[in-house]
Amino acid sequence: MIRAVVFDAYNTLYNVNSVIPKCEEFYPGWGTQISLIWRTQQLQYSWQRSLMGNYRNFWVLTVDGLRYALEELRLPYNREIVKEISNQYYFLRPYPDVTEALNIFFPRQLAILSNGTADMLHQVVKNNDQDKYFQNIISADAVKIFKPAPEVYGLAAKELKLNKKEILFVSSNGWDIAGAKWYGYITGWINRTNSPIEKLGVKPDYIVSSLLELALKTKNI
Amino acid sequence: MIRAVVFDAYNTLYNVNSVIPKCEEFYPGWGTQISLIWRTQQLQYSWQRSLMGNYRNFWVLTVDGLRYALEELRLPYNREIVKEISNQYYFLRPYPDVTEALNIFFPRQLAILSNGTADMLHQVVKNNDQDKYFQNIISADAVKIFKPAPEVYGLAAKELKLNKKEILFVSSNGWDIAGAKWYGYITGWINRTNSPIEKLGVKPDYIVSSLLELALKTKNI
Numbered sequence: 001m002i003r004a005v006v007f008d009a010y011n012t013l014y015n016v017n018s019v020i021p022k023c024e025e026f027y028p029g030w031g032t033q034i035s036l037i038w039r040t041q042q043l044q045y046s047w048q049r050s051l052m053g054n055y056r057n058f059w060v061l062t063v064d065g066l067r068y069a070l071e072e073l074r075l076p077y078n079r080e081i082v083k084e085i086s087n088q089y090y091f092l093r094p095y096p097d098v099t100e101a102l103n104i105f106f107p108r109q110l111a112i113l114s115n116g117t118a119d120m121l122h123q124v125v126k127n128n129d130q131d132k133y134f135q136n137i138i139s140a141d142a143v144k145i146f147k148p149a150p151e152v153y154g155l156a157a158k159e160l161k162l163n164k165k166e167i168l169f170v171s172s173n174g175w176d177i178a179g180a181k182w183y184g185y186i187t188g189w190i191n192r193t194n195s196p197i198e199k200l201g202v203k204p205d206y207i208v209s210s211l212l213e214l215a216l217k218t219k220n221i
Numbered sequence: 222m223i224r225a226v227v228f229d230a231y232n233t234l235y236n237v238n239s240v241i242p243k244c245e246e247f248y249p250g251w252g253t254q255i256s257l258i259w260r261t262q263q264l265q266y267s268w269q270r271s272l273m274g275n276y277r278n279f280w281v282l283t284v285d286g287l288r289y290a291l292e293e294l295r296l297p298y299n300r301e302i303v304k305e306i307s308n309q310y311y312f313l314r315p316y317p318d319v320t321e322a323l324n325i326f327f328p329r330q331l332a333i334l335s336n337g338t339a340d341m342l343h344q345v346v347k348n349n350d351q352d353k354y355f356q357n358i359i360s361a362d363a364v365k366i367f368k369p370a371p372e373v374y375g376l377a378a379k380e381l382k383l384n385k386k387e388i389l390f391v392s393s394n395g396w397d398i399a400g401a402k403w404y405g406y407i408t409g410w411i412n413r414t415n416s417p418i419e420k421l422g423v424k425p426d427y428i429v430s431s432l433l434e435l436a437l438k439t440k441n442i
Contacts, residue, residue: 044265045420051368068417150273196293201275
């Protein structure tokens with residue numbers, strides 16, 4: 001029985017491509033490419049720094065990922081531009097079906113478990129007026145390592161005081177789902193882009209194309 | 222003083238894009254895209270599985286990366302096709318300047334330190350007739366975790382019985398150089414594509430555009 005639902009934040013609830021308009025303001029025509037390289041680097045830094053044992057928090061990695069993206073595209077920048085674009089992470093927009101889905105999930109205990117810092121997560125939730133939905137907002141920063149390390153997933157079961165098998169973990173990132181499943185959660189993969197299953201040795205329990213579909217599918221479980 | 226030179230294998234000595242012609246045989250017009258997604262997935266799996274604590278050796282990850290790439294591109298495959306394309310990893314071709322560079326490096330002790338399995342590494346070295354250059358061929362498989370984990374870099378100092386500061390570690394992968402530098406080696410980054418430095422908190426000791434340039438630059442050090 002599912003007693004709580006724990007959501008990943010970036011690209012699951014909030015679309016990281018919401019940064020594109022601000023990128024376009026400074027670099028017309030480059031927004032989509034900046035966003036793509038930025039996200040890739042941000043994630044790779046999270047895995048590489050975790051493995052190196054050279055942790056910096058996700059805000060630092062977000063800024064570093066943007067700087068790398070701009071340098072790779074040979075786009076000149078300064079501290080103010082980087083700050084203004086990075087700050088968009090506080091204002092990422094939810095996917096269109098998120099509010100409707102959260103209202104269906106709501107009778108259960110809902111939480112966020114993300115690589116983002118507590119500050120990044122609280123701000124994006126607040127700026128989208130979604131404080132009422134989440135009883136717990138949990139950051140990987142507490143264990144100084146990033147997903148898919150089991151220490152990160154362990155934070156949610158511990159904080160919610162529930163058994164792993166009572167928690168539905170929801171993410172659109174296939175590797176995040178693999179990490180959560182490997183740890184022991186029930187997993188729901190939001191596969192919006194019809195991507196292949198990541199070949200990481202485990203399979204998601206639910207595969208759906210939207211958050212709303214998952215909310216409806218798991219309503220009576 | 223540099224007493225030994227330790228080389229990364231894939232994309233440093235051997236060009237992973239050597240797989241493209243075989244990909245083109247089976248999937249005309251798709252070779253470059255397959256190779257790009259394949260390599261990305263192979264590396265991401267190495268980081269993700271290391272962090273999850275769900276290790277499989279690099280041959281498995283290489284096959285899995287190829288399967289993912291073919292699925293993402295909606296290209297049908299079977300076991301025989303995957304085997305024949307993956308086997309190209311035993312026949313990757315060195316970059317054009319590798320032989321000349323190795324001849325200059327050769328008076329020192331030379332070694333390979335790679336994510337690849339011992340079998341993958343010995344075969345690619347042998348198939349390129351380069352056995353004579355390398356006194357040690359060292360695989361991350363010995364510690365069941367991948368670069369940039371410090372355990373992997375530690376294998377080389379241990380096996381060569383040298384101090385970290387007597388070893389020049391050479392890679393074209395910026396994150397690999399960051400891991401080696403963080404561990405304590407002298408590092409030479411072969412930046413063939415004029416990429417930005419990875420923002421991982423450390424800087425390479427040497428930045429060059431070819432292996433030959435590094436060989437000449439470090440000849441008397």
